[in-house]
Amino acid sequence: MVNTLSHLGIGLLIASVAGLNSRQIKIVAFMAILPDLDFILNALLLAIDQDLSHRAYNSLYYFFGHREFMHSILFASLVTLYIWFKEKNGILTLASGAAIFSHIYLDYVTSWKMRPFFPFVTDSSTIGAIDFFDPVVTIISFIPIVYILAEHAKKNGYLKDGNNWLSGLSKGKHEIFYRNLLIVFTIWCLLNPVAKALLIDHIEETEGHNIGYQGSYPISPGKFLSAYSYNDSYYRIFTSSYWSGIENAAFVRKYPNNEGEFIEYLSKAEILYGNSLPGEIDYPVYDVSTYGNNVTVTLSDARNPLAQYWAYFKTDYVFVFDEDTGNYQVYIKRNGQYGKPVPMNLFE
Template sequence: MVNSLSHLGVGLLIALTLGFKGKKRNALGFLAILPDLDFVPYVIFALLGGSVSHETRNQLFYLFGHREFMHSILFILLVTLFIWFKTKDRLFTAAGFAAIFSHVYLDYATSWKMRPLYPLSTGTSTLGAIYFFDPLANILPLLPVFVLLAAYMKGRGKWNGKFNNFCAFVTKNRSKLYPALLIVLVVWLAVLPVTKLFLVNYISSAEGAKISYEDTYPSSIGKFLAAYSYNSTHYRIMEVSYWSGIEKSDYIEKINVTGEVPNDSAYIEKAGKLYSTAVPQEIDYPVYSVSEGNGSVTVTLSDARDQYVKYWAYFKTVYRFVFDKESGEYVAYASEQEGREKKLEENWFRRIS
C-alpha cells in the first residue's frame, strides 16, 4: 500500500521515460492512480450493502470494495483493451498497461491482501515483501511529480529563481535520468520479494516449522512479523529481520476463557463459522476470547499478531459476537485499526444452524 501521490509519480516516471508529453503524459499519471478510485464504487456498496442478501452483499464487496475488483488482473486487462481500442497506439497501450499494473503490483507487494484473480478465485493473497513506508518506493516516484510541479509553477510566474539549478540539471539529463530512476525502482521492487523468500525459508529452517510466506507481514523497514501454529493451544509469534533473523518471539493462546463458560467450545465454533462466511477475511491466526454475563456469552475474535503492529495492518480488525444463551440469537460488532466499534448488519454473515 503506497500513497496515491507516489502511485501518480510512477505513472509520470513511465511517461517521461518513454517521452510522452501533454495529455498522454497526464493520462498515464491518471492510469497509475485509477485503481484507488475504487472509493467511488465503494460508496455505492456502503449505500446498498445493508439492504441485500448476504450472498449479494459479498458479491458487491468483491466488485466495489477497496482493493478488490479494481485491483485485479481482469481489471488491468479490461482497461488495457480499452486503451488499445481507443488509441490503436501500441507504445501508449503498453505504457498504460505498465502504469496501471505498477499500482496493483505495488499494493500487492506491500502490506495489504487482495483478490488479484477475481472472479476466477475469491481467495486473498499478498507478497507482503515491502513495508508500506518504504522510502525508495514512496520517495523516488515523487521526483517527477516535483519536477512537473516546478515547471507548472514557473510557467505561472511563481517560484521564479527557485530550484533553477535543480531544474536545469533534470532538463539536461532527462534522457538518462528518468530511465535510470525507473530501472532502480523496478529492480528494487523485484528483488525484495525474493529476499523475503530467503528470509522466510531461513526462519522456517531455524524453527523446524513451515512459515507462511504471504502471512509474514512487513512491520518496518527490513523487519517482518511471522507466526505459525506452535501446538494445539498456542501460536508462536516472531519479529524477524534480514540482519538478525529472529529478534523477538512470544506465544499467544488460541483460546482464552474468562471464568466458567458452559459449552464454550460450541460458541467458539459458531463464531468461527459465522466469520468464515463474511468478507474480507482479514484474520489469518484467529484468537478467541470467551466470557459470560447478563444471560449472554461474548466471543471476541482477533488476529494473534494484532498487538504487535503499531500502525495499519489488514488484520487489525476485532470482531465481537454476543450470543443470547436462551434464544441462540446473536449481535455482532467490529472495530478496525483500533477504531470505534460498530454494530454489523444482519446480512454481514450467513445464517448457520
C-alpha cells in the same frame, strides 16, 4: 509511502521514458491511479449493504470492494485493450498498461491483501515484501511530482503554450535521469520478494516449522511480523529482520481455557466470521466473557500483541450472543475503537 500519489509518480516516470506528448502523459497518469477509484464503488456498497442479502453482498463485494476487482489483472487487461482500440497507438498502450499493472503490483508487493487473479482465484493473498513506508519507493515515486509542482510554481500557475506544467516531461527533460529511476524502482520491486523468500527459508530452518511466505508481513523497512501454528493450542509469533534474524518471539493461545464450556458459541462465531468478507484475520484467536445472559466472543489476530500500526491485525470482531433468545449482534473494533453494530447480512 505507497499511496495514490506514489502510483501517480510511477505513472509519470513511465510516461516520460515512453516519450509521450502532454495529452498522452495525462492518459498514462490517469491509468496509474485508476484502480484507486474503486473507493467510489466501495462507498456505494457501504451505502446499500444493509439492504442486500448475504449472497448478494458477498458477490458485489468482489466487484465493488476496495482493492478487489479494480485491482485485478483481468481489469487491468481490459482497460489496456480499451486504450489500444481507442487510441491505436502501441507506445501509449504499452505505457498505459505498464502504469496500471505497476499500481496493482505495487499494492500487491506491499502489505495489502488482494485478489489480483479474480475471478479465477477468490482467495486473498499478498506478496508482502515491501513496507508501506519504504523509503526507496517513496523517494523515487515523489521525484517527478515534486518536479512538476516546482515547475508549476515557477511559472506562477499559468498554463500557456511553452509554459505548460507537463512540458518538462513531454519535451524529454531529465529523460535519462527518469529512466534510471524507473530501472532502480523495477529492480527494487523485483528483488525484495526474492530477499523475503530467502529470509523465510532461513527462519523456517531455524524454527524447524513451516512458516509460509504468506505468514509474514512487513512492518518496517527490512523487518517482518510472522506467525505460524505451533500446535493445536498455540501460535508462535515473532518479528524478524534481514540483519538480526528472529526478535520478540512469543506464544499466543488460540482458545480460552474455558473453551469446552462455550464451544457452542465459539463454533458459531467461527462459522459466522468464515462467511464474511473481506477476511482480515489470518491467525484467529478467541476470547470469551459473560455478562448476565450474554456471551461475548471476541475474535482477533494472534499478531496483535506485536503489531503497532497495521489495521489488519488491529481489527477485532465482537460477537454478542443472547443465551435466552439465541439472537446476536456483531461489532467491529479497529485499533481499540468500537463501531456500530454490523448488518447481519454480512455473516448469514
